[in-house]
Structure formats: C-alpha cells, structure tokens
Amino acid sequence: MTEPRPPRSTRLESRTFILLLIAVTIGFGWILVPFFGAVFWGVVMAILFSPVHRRLVPKLGGRRTPAALVTLALILVIVIIPTVMITGALVREAATVYARTQSGELNFPLYFAQVYDALPTWVTSLLDRAGLGNLAELQAKLTASLQQIGQFVGAQALAIGQNTLDLVVSFFVMLYLMFFLLRDGGALSRRIREAVPLNDAHKRELSQKFATVVRATVKGNVLVAIAQGALGGIAFAFLGIHAALLWAVLMAFLSLLPAVGAGLIWAPVAIYFLVTGAVAKGVILIAYGVLVIGLVDNVLRPVLVGKDTKMPDYVVLISTLGGMAIFGLNGFVIGPVIAAMFMAVWDLYIVERTAVPEEIPISRHPGEGRDPVPPNTVQDPGLRRDDSEGV
Template sequence: MNSPQLQRGVFLALLAVVTVAFFWVLMPFFGAVLWGVSLAILFTPLYKWLLRKMPGKHNAAALSTLAICLFIVILPLTMIGVSLVQEVTQVTQKIRSGQINFAAYFQQILNAMPQSLRSIFDRFALGDMEAWQTRISAGAAQGSQLIASQALTIGQNTFDFLVSFFVMLYLLYFLVRDGASLSKTMREAVPLAQPHTEYLLNKFTTVIRATVKGNVAVAIAQGTIGGLAFWFLGVQGALLWAVLMAFLSLLPAVGAALIWAPVAVYFLATGHFWQGGVLIFVGVFVIGLVDNILRPVLVGKDTQMPDYIVLMSTIGGMAIFGINGFVIGPVIAALFMAAWSLFVASHKLEVPPKA
C-alpha cells in the first residue's frame, strides 16, 4: 500500500494543490506581482551596474535602483495622473455647459459633406442632431449618477490601488536584489531539460523587457507629439487627448490615429485647412514613423515575432486582462512560439535517419 509509486503520486497531487492554492492567494495582487516582475526584469541591468560601482553592497544597490525607478517612472506617472484628473473634470464641465458640443461638431462635418453622403447618413438616421444631443446628454447624466452612487467603491478602489502599489514596491526591491538566485532556483525546479528551461526563461525575460520598454517608449513618444500638436492647434483638453493617444498607441499601427484622424477631418470639414494639414502631416509622418520605426526596433526585433502576431496578441491580451494584457498577450504568444519550436527541434532529433 505504501509503494514508491503511490508516494510519488500523492506528493505530486499535494504539490499541484499547494501550487494552485498559492496562486489563488496571490490573485488579488496579480497586477502588483506582474508589474513588480516586469520592472525587476527591466531594471536588473541597472542594479548590476550599480553593484559593480558599490561591490558587496546588495541592499544599497537595490535601494538605489528602487529610488531611480520611482524617480523616472512612478513619480512622473503619478503627476500625469493628477493632472489628467483635473483635465477630465474641466472637460466634463465644458461638455455640460455646452462649450464642448460634439453634436455641433458632427453637424459641421455633415454640412461640409456632399449631398450624396448626407443622404446616406439621413437614410440610416445618423444625421439627426437632436437625437445625438439627447443621447449624449442622457449618457452624461447616467455617468454622473454612476459616479455619485459609486463614491464609496471608488474610495475602496483607491485604497486597494495604494495597497497594491506598496506591495509592488516591496516585491520589486527583493526581486531586484535576489533575482539571480530566484532565477537559478526556478531553473533547477522546473522539470524540463536544462537547455529548454534556460531558453524559455530567457525568452520570457526578453519579451517582457522588450514589450514594456518598447511599448512604453512608443506610447510616451506618440502621446507627447500628439498632445503638443493639439496644444499648438488650440484643441481643448490637449492633455486628455495626449493620454488617450498614448494609451491607444499600445495597439500597433492603428492606435493614435483613432484620436487625431477625426480631429483632422473636423478641421478640414470646417474650413481650417492649414490646421488639418498640419495635423495630418504630424499624424502620418511623425506619429506614424514613430510607430513604424521605433516599435519594430524595440519590440519586434527583440521578441523575434512578426508584427501581426504582436498586434493580435496585444489586442487579445488587453481584451482578456485589461491594461495588463499588453504585456501578458505578447509573452503568451512568445512562449507559445518558443515551446513549439523546441518541440519541433526535439522531434527532428528523435527521428532516426533513413537507411
């Protein structure tokens, strides 16, 4: 009854149960763990450089790395977030007061269209401005009621965010300091051949580093350029649109154009030809080039994945996991391709040569 096979089976079952239970316990801090691991992978080269400057002082090097990460990543994001909240409040007030009237903007575009296009809009009842205005007003009212009724929930979410933020910082410190030993332990614990384990772990770290570094750099560049263009052209809420362009730039090829293209169409339709021309030039030849040049260099080159795989995995990841999906999606796709390439390579080795 107490055979070695039974003992091994019970042990493997116990191992599976406690592993699932451990991940279940960590699920409330999934985002904190993900970003702690991602930032640790991104800033480990900096930690190693600091450790060479201060030999043997692991704690000091880790604390210095954490301070630099706070200074160049987290604090700027916090400041942008505070400014964004103020900008959203101002834009919301202007929409309610009528200073920003999307229905009127749409009406101006319709008036500039040829009669054939306007008849198509009228046929599908898309040109009824009173109906659009009613829908927008009703949506704004429902949004205000929702925010008012969920004030306690928003406060609770803020508290949860702060807790997750400090968990991420705490985890980041230890991952930076002890990352090498943890990586070695993982390589020894995974029940795979050592070359396969090292290949998959290297692919995992490379994809996370390339995805975070590349996508964030592209988002910052596109959002900054688009926001400056909107500010120069006098578009209201330039910071809000800049943040939206930065967020949408996580979608390769089409992201930022979802914001600047309608504004350019509005400028052209209302007779502001030089503003529309400037915005189209900036969108196509500056923002577009940033996406077409910077993203393949920082993301596609390191991940060694085709652009269409990066696009589909990013969109699919964000659809399933939210904002965290722009990291998780490409990582899953890269590990999928790496695992199958290892399987094909090992299968070829197992095939005996023909006589």
C-alpha cells in the first residue's frame, strides 16, 4: 500500500520556504562581509576563552554577564593590548629598515655578493648550470624584491592611517560580539545544532571537531609561533643583528608553516656569518636554531595541541598556505579548520557506508524464531505473555 502523496500546494510552500531561508542567509552573510575580520576573530576568541568563562560563572554566583565582562577584560590584557603594542613597534622598525635600505646603510645585494663569493667552486658551478650564476641579475632581482616589499609595507602603513576609523569600528564590533558570544554562546550553539538537518551523533562530532581545531590552531600553533619568534628575536638581539623585532615577527609568521619554519630566516643569517668570517656567531646561531628554536615545536605542540587532534604536517602546510592565499592573514586559522572539517565529514561518511546493519530475524509466523517456553516454567512477573497470540 503506497502512502498518499502530499498536496502540491504543500510541496510548493516547502520549496518556497527553503529558497527564502537560503536567500535571507546569503543576505545576512553579505551585510557581514565589511566586518568579516571582526566577526571572525570575535568568534575565534569566544571559542578559545569559553572554558575560562565557564569556570568563572560558578565563582561569580552563576551570573553570566559579570563572568563575560571579566573574561573580556582578560582577553584585552592578555591578547589585544600586547598585539597592538607589538604591531606599533613592528611598523616603526619596518619603516626604519626601509629607510636604512634606501640610504644604502643596509646593502642586502652586497651581503648576497659576499655570500656568493665565499661559496665553494662546486656550488657555484651548480648554480651556473641552474641558470643562477649571473650575480648581477640575481642582485637586480633581489633589489627589485626588496623595493616591492618596501612599497608593500609603506602602502599598508598608509592604508592603516587612512582607515583608522574603520579599524576602530571593527575593534569595538569584535569586543561587542565577543561579550555576547561568551555570555550566550552555549544557547546559540545549541540553537544552531537544532537547525542543522543531521542526526545528533554527527552534529555532536562535527561541533566538537570544529571547536577543537579552532582552539588547537590558535592556542597551539600561535603560541608555538610566538615562542619560536621570541627565541629567535632574543638570539638576533644578542648577536647584534639589526631589526631583531622585525626578524622575530617574520620567524613567528613562518613558524605557522610546518616543514618550513623559522629556519628560512635564521639559517641564511648563520650562513652569512660563516662565510664572512664571523664563525663563532654562525656556529652559535646554528646550534641555537637547531637545539632551541627547532625543538620548541616538538616540545610545545604536543602539549598545547594534543597528538590526537594533530593533522598530518602536509595537510596543515597545504591548508595554511591555501587559506592565507584566499583569506589573507585570517587564512592560517580558516584553512586548517576547513581541512579538518573536510576530513571529519569524510570520516563520518566512510563510517556510515561501512557500518554493518543489525540483522533482524525474519519469521513467517508469530511464534517462529523464538525459543519455546518450557512448560511449568515460572516467568518474570514483569513480563506479560498472551498465549493466544504467541507474543
């Protein structure tokens, strides 16, 4: 017997409602585009500090609003104020380096020529075969690259100065959003889970995976990057290298990329020391880079991230590079999150496809397929058996 088909008007109303739902969702996302960075980092910070908020609620008598305010103050003191101070110092130091490069006080092509002249003959022959033996051409390319970097830094500084009002508005939008996400985030996440048309097990798995990866990426990778950048900056300052803060930030930035890391900064500097006669400085920097900067990732990352949530390094590398190419600086979080959700969804799909369905015994008669009850057997009083029906 076939079930009656729903009336055509009912199906039309359902499809119209779905289209309306999609349209208003796209429209809401569209109006959030100008504040994408503020909304994104507000959500990330709320997810990262939600455990702190949950611990503060009982200590403040179950009042969620004061707990959210205290958590927001902690975010300001721990994250936002130091970031603003470091960014201001970095902009000033980058401008100083650019000015010294323009005046000739810092001559990177000369440093490159010194390294090239000190290379062994077999290395220079390999460079010649690879088409990299033309020193003048390499110097021209290096100079052009440095000029482009300087122009980019200057353009970014000018953009920051011109868009100060937008930055201030975005900053307060982020703080405002963080407060309400901390206070009402639990109810909002439950509401979102109820609206997602998946079974409860899948929704629970995906939501836990999302929160875990966000916390792991920010708390783990960022703290590891900060540690490596700080250690590298201390070494550069101790060895008397100019613009130690600038190089420290670059090392921290590159530390977000596994298999690449801060070695792209300290290794060329160590090579320069070795080939220019500062052998002691070169050996110290190499030993420090390998034993301290290089190993801090292996020591801190398992503690901060956890081995069970760590994705393969090649997945992290590709997703981080791709995310930053598409979303800019925000991509170092967005890329790994998308990759982790991709892997989680496919894992759930594979589990569903390979799950063995439970076998249900098929019987032609009501009493067939059951063990018969021996006569004169006392049954459980809680079980009622109707002998006339056999059930």
